[in-house]
Amino acid sequence: xxxxxxxxxxxxxxxxxxxxxxxxxxxxxxxxxxxxxxxxxxxxxxxxxxxxxxxxxxxxxxxxxxxxxxxxxxxxxxxxxxxxxxxxxxxxxxxxxxxxxxxxxxxxxxxxxxxxxxxxxxxxxxxxxxxxxxxxxxxxxxxxxxxxxxxxxxxxxxxxxxxxxxxxxxxxxxxxxxxxxxxxxxxxxxxxxxxxxxxxxxxxxxx
Amino acid sequence: xxxxxxxxxxxxxxxxxxxxxxxxxxxxxxxxxxxxxxxxxxxxxxxxxxxxxxxxxxxxxxxxxxxxxxxxxxxxxxxxxxxxxxxxxxxxxxxxxxxxxxxxxxxxxxxxxxxxxxxxxxxxxxxxxxxxxxxxxxxxxxxxxxxxxxxxxxxxxxxxxxxxxxxxxxxxxxxxxxxxxxxxxxxxxxxxxxxxxxxxxxxxxxx
DNA sequence: TCTTTTTTATTGAACGTTCAATCAATAAAA
DNA sequence: TTTTATTGATTGAACGTTCAATAAAAAAGA
Numbered sequence: 001x002x003x004x005x006x007x008x009x010x011x012x013x014x015x016x017x018x019x020x021x022x023x024x025x026x027x028x029x030x031x032x033x034x035x036x037x038x039x040x041x042x043x044x045x046x047x048x049x050x051x052x053x054x055x056x057x058x059x060x061x062x063x064x065x066x067x068x069x070x071x072x073x074x075x076x077x078x079x080x081x082x083x084x085x086x087x088x089x090x091x092x093x094x095x096x097x098x099x100x101x102x103x104x105x106x107x108x109x110x111x112x113x114x115x116x117x118x119x120x121x122x123x124x125x126x127x128x129x130x131x132x133x134x135x136x137x138x139x140x141x142x143x144x145x146x147x148x149x150x151x152x153x154x155x156x157x158x159x160x161x162x163x164x165x166x167x168x169x170x171x172x173x174x175x176x177x178x179x180x181x182x183x184x185x186x187x188x189x190x191x192x193x194x195x196x197x198x199x200x201x202x203x204x205x206x207x
Numbered sequence: 208x209x210x211x212x213x214x215x216x217x218x219x220x221x222x223x224x225x226x227x228x229x230x231x232x233x234x235x236x237x238x239x240x241x242x243x244x245x246x247x248x249x250x251x252x253x254x255x256x257x258x259x260x261x262x263x264x265x266x267x268x269x270x271x272x273x274x275x276x277x278x279x280x281x282x283x284x285x286x287x288x289x290x291x292x293x294x295x296x297x298x299x300x301x302x303x304x305x306x307x308x309x310x311x312x313x314x315x316x317x318x319x320x321x322x323x324x325x326x327x328x329x330x331x332x333x334x335x336x337x338x339x340x341x342x343x344x345x346x347x348x349x350x351x352x353x354x355x356x357x358x359x360x361x362x363x364x365x366x367x368x369x370x371x372x373x374x375x376x377x378x379x380x381x382x383x384x385x386x387x388x389x390x391x392x393x394x395x396x397x398x399x400x401x402x403x404x405x406x407x408x409x410x411x412x413x414x
Numbered sequence: 415t416c417t418t419t420t421t422t423a424t425t426g427a428a429c430g431t432t433c434a435a436t437c438a439a440t441a442a443a444a
Numbered sequence: 445t446t447t448t449a450t451t452g453a454t455t456g457a458a459c460g461t462t463c464a465a466t467a468a469a470a471a472a473g474a
Binding site for chain 2: 432437
């Protein structure tokens with residue numbers, strides 16, 4: 001039943017099916033036939049719309065990254081106040097929204113994480129995302145902490161977020177989002193409590 | 208040149224070559240021919256000593272886990288004092304020794320991490336290891352904190368350790384071990400500072 | 415309105431490649 | 445002579461890609 005304008009529909013279908021397939025069988029056992037069957041289409045269509053398997057995988061990773069970015073942005077727009085603390089909490093929330101912290105998204109993410117160490121395209125995407133998280137955190141911490149302390153806090157919080165998420169992806173019982181968020185909030189507050197004695201150079205907000 | 212008692216030698220050779228191959232090309236592109244060539248032997252020998260590729264991969268993961276366990280144990284035996292703080296620092300140190308925090312070990316570990324979500328054998332190994340880390344941390348925190356707080360601290364520190372390590376594995380510049388350890392120590396101390404007002408039930412050490 | 419033509423969407427068998435596993439053959443020690 | 449160690453060509457299965465064939469919608473023509 002060929003209609004016009006199938007491309008965006010098929011692309012969405014196939015990206016979704018890719019995540020489900022990875023969730024089900026792992027990246028290693030995810031074949032294009034499997035993905036196609038799950039999407040209810042033929043295998044040939046993948047090469048048609050994505051140029052090949054690699055194209056589909058890259059598009060899937062892009063989708064996850066863009067969903068994450070959007071989740072963070074959305075929460076940072078509807079903010080109770082403009083305080084660094086609220087901004088940082090919004091970043092944490094966004095990272096634990098992850099557009100539903102579904103098993104399939106987490107597993108797909110982790111699979112790409114491992115795979116990106118050896119595929120230049122994926123590595124670039126991964127790295128850009130890491131830097132964005134770190135630099136967002138750093139910028140907000142700078143409002144309250146001295147440069148070096150802000151960097152340390154940002155590195156620590158980034159590690160905490162990734163670690164919680166990683167362990168959640170692995171755990172048989174899945175990720176307890178509230179508990180994870182609680183631990184991240186907790187780390188955030190202890191870092192913010194570390195008010196510097198040396199004055200910051202540029203930014204000052206309250207107090 | 209067949210001599211007797213080749214088995215342990217070949218096993219060590221092949222496990223080492225497996226890590227190097229995964230470091231070089233990633234788990235997905237690690238074939239038995241590649242591993243065998245790197246070890247300077249024929250491909251057939253792998254099935255002979257490990258029963259097949261899967262056997263070699265599982266043995267490699269076991270090796271990494273046992274190296275990690277040994278690194279922790281070693282440091283907990285030569286301890287400056289018996290304080291929970293020193294025990295916990297020893298656990299941190301052991302996790303960041305990781306029998307040389309080499310690129311090849313980190314990449315192999317991460318590859319297995321992703322893969323273990325879909326292979327029952329690897330998943331079991333992974334889970335046992337996770338539980339051991341968590342329960343060690345929990346037990347030591349219990350000396351200073353109430354039950355629920357100890358659990359929280361243990362979960363937080365475990366996430367911090369894994370997160371630091373994960374980001375180190377991904378970073379182009381590699382893992383800065385001293386900095387990572389510093390952040391973990393820091394988290395440890397803020398958690399220990401959280402002395403409970405409610406008395407613990409069983410254990411009491413100092414003050 | 416009703417054909418005919420063109421365009422877009424999709425299929426799935428065929429092809430070539432890659433890989434893990436097997437095993438008969440070989441060689442050196444015991 | 446027996447045992448242990450090792451090789452590497454062969455085999456069969458699985459995979460990604462390609463492409464001729466097909467089918468349905470849209471556009472054009474009558």
